[in-house]
Amino acid sequence: MRPFTYTQIDEVDKAETAIGPNRVPPPMAATQFLAGGTTILDLMKLDMMHPSTLLDVNGLQRQYGRIEMGMGGLYLGARMRMAQAAEHPGILRAYPVIAQSLRLAASQEIRNMATLGGNVLQRTRCNYFRDTS
Numbered sequence: 001m002r003p004f005t006y007t008q009i010d011e012v013d014k015a016e017t018a019i020g021p022n023r024v025p026p027p028m029a030a031t032q033f034l035a036g037g038t039t040i041l042d043l044m045k046l047d048m049m050h051p052s053t054l055l056d057v058n059g060l061q062r063q064y065g066r067i068e069m070g071m072g073g074l075y076l077g078a079r080m081r082m083a084q085a086a087e088h089p090g091i092l093r094a095y096p097v098i099a100q101s102l103r104l105a106a107s108q109e110i111r112n113m114a115t116l117g118g119n120v121l122q123r124t125r126c127n128y129f130r131d132t133s
Contacts, residue, residue, distance in 0.1 A: 002050045006034075010059030018055055033057050035079060036113040039122040064117075069094065078117025086111060 009015045019031050032040055032051040035058060043049040057079070065079035069090045076085055085091055086102035106114060 001044050002047070004044075004051055005053045006056065007053060008056045008059055012060065012063070015055055015057060015060075018053070031055060035115040035118045036081070039118065065115075067091070074098075076116055078115060078120075080116045081112060082106060082114045082116060082119060083108065083111035085116060 007018065009018065015033070019029070023029075027049065030051055031053040032049070032055070034040060034054045034056045040049060040051075040054075044051070061079050063079075064077040065081075065084075066075075066077045067080060067085065067088055067090070068075040074091070074095055082102050082105065086099050088099070092099050102111065105111070105119065
């Protein structure tokens with residue numbers, strides 16, 4: 001794995017400042033977000049991604065890690081852990097297909113770490129993509 005800088009972020013404006021104005025597609029960006037880290041760390045170990053900076057966004061949990069249910073529907077924050085959403089009583093009652101999908105998407109260990117936003121944004125799991133030979 002190549003050397004990188006690790007920075008913890010607890011405010012959105014700090015994250016935006018750290019990324020800077022030169023926006024490039026996320027897989028090629030020199031600065032990457034780290035939340036659960038279950039995919040990006042694997043890709044870094046395989047030398048398929050080599051960010052120069054990892055921004056740990058776990059400090060945004062309070063702001064973006066919540067579930068809201070109401071007459072308008074369901075809100076799931078991007079920082080919500082898959083396990084928290086899958087085991088939430090309101091989701092189990094009103095949205096059982098979402099809870100079931102989350103349980104089937106990964107092992108309990110992964111669900112405990114992985115975030116909903118990270119799961120949506122992760123890179124492909126294709127064996128050809130990850131083949132380092």
